Amino acid sequence: xxxxxxxxxxxxxxxxxxxxxxxxxxxxxxxxxxxxxxxxxxxxxxxxxxxxxxxxxxxxxxxxxxxxxxxxxxxxxxxxxxxxxxxxxxxxxxxxxxxxxxxxxxxxxxxxxxxxxxxxxxxxxxxxxxxxxxxxxxxxxxxxxxxxxxxxxxxxxxxxxxxxxxxxxxxxxxxxxxxxxxxxxxxxxxxxxxxxxxxxxxxxxxxxxxxxxxxxxxxxxxxxxxxxxxxxxxxxxxxxxxxxxxxxxxxxxxxxxxxxxxxxxxxxxxxxxxxxxxxxxxxxxxxxxxxxxxxxxxxxxxxxxxxxxxxxxxxxxxxxxxxxxxxxxxxxxxxxxxxxxxxxxx
Ligand code: DOR
Ligand code: ZN
Numbered sequence: 648x649x650x651x652x653x654x655x656x657x658x659x660x661x662x663x664x665x666x667x668x669x670x671x672x673x674x675x676x677x678x679x680x681x682x683x684x685x686x687x688x689x690x691x692x693x694x695x696x697x698x699x700x701x702x703x704x705x706x707x708x709x710x711x712x713x714x715x716x717x718x719x720x721x722x723x724x725x726x727x728x729x730x731x732x733x734x735x736x737x738x739x740x741x742x743x744x745x746x747x748x749x750x751x752x753x754x755x756x757x758x759x760x761x762x763x764x765x766x767x768x769x770x771x772x773x774x775x776x777x778x779x780x781x782x783x784x785x786x787x788x789x790x791x792x793x794x795x796x797x798x799x800x801x802x803x804x805x806x807x808x809x810x811x812x813x814x815x816x817x818x819x820x821x822x823x824x825x826x827x828x829x830x831x832x833x834x835x836x837x838x839x840x841x842x843x844x845x846x847x848x849x850x851x852x853x854x855x856x857x858x859x860x861x862x863x864x865x866x867x868x869x870x871x872x873x874x875x876x877x878x879x880x881x882x883x884x885x886x887x888x889x890x891x892x893x894x895x896x897x898x899x900x901x902x903x904x905x906x907x908x909x910x911x912x913x914x915x916x917x918x919x920x921x922x923x924x925x926x927x928x929x930x931x932x933x934x935x936x937x938x939x940x941x942x943x944x945x946x947x948x949x950x951x952x953x954x955x956x957x958x959x960x961x962x963x964x965x966x967x968x969x970x971x972x973x974x975x976x977x978x979x980x981x982x983x984x985x986x987x988x989x990x991x992x993x
Pocket of ligand 2: 660661
């Protein structure tokens, strides 16, 4: 059976949620990642270094005894975040960045940013402290079509921001378009992007043709095939500006299969096998390791992991569902075949 060994990956964008579901989310990702950047969009959001520290403690309490895992915490940027909040975040060894959600853009973003104008001193403090800004890059202007929201965000907000703060490190999260690939590729050093498995594997036809598949609904929404192809080229290009960030985001089956379904795909159970499938299809398996295990660590200025992960090419079935607190989650590829599987370490 073909087997590959790669440096242990990290996940530079994940939602672990809180409370009794941490058992599931934390231990699923800890099976394959050494570190993960933990999104702060809880209710209420994680807005201060003190709150991030408490959340970190709850995550570590959920980690099984035999696992090694390091959550990298983030703060949720609001209109009220001050330079002092940034200073405290930057002084904390647990915090690796600040997340910008435009208000109303996605799940639990109501407390997000309504405009950057008044936040200039806060952004200047981030640049000064060298604390990265993680961005959900979509405009929320109701006049902009949902499929154009990422491209419009680049034009209206991100382009000017990159220029105005020339040394601020910025990660455009979960990119979905050719526009984002081009923007990040052509931007100055210090601008990078994460790419999810679902945006590499699926396009909007997969979600909408022949019936609506709510478990493929995430934000930014899946785009047309041409954009998926651009993302595949970027991910497999060996360009260090593009790296793993699963955006694994659990929602219960009831909240997804609903008249107004939630946005988010759960991939922590199989993220690396899914990425491996994409890289194999593109004939670039040799580029997988850098994408999953090198480029993100380099961008965040963390040491690359020293241990390894084995992957075996053997068809296996993804679970139909995963227990999630008192309910369940339908994960990506539920009940269908995966081409790769993780080999438990000896
Ligand atoms: O699909 C998404 N789900 N996109 C996001 O930006 C947030 C996430 C969530 O928290 O469920
Ligand atoms: Zn996310």
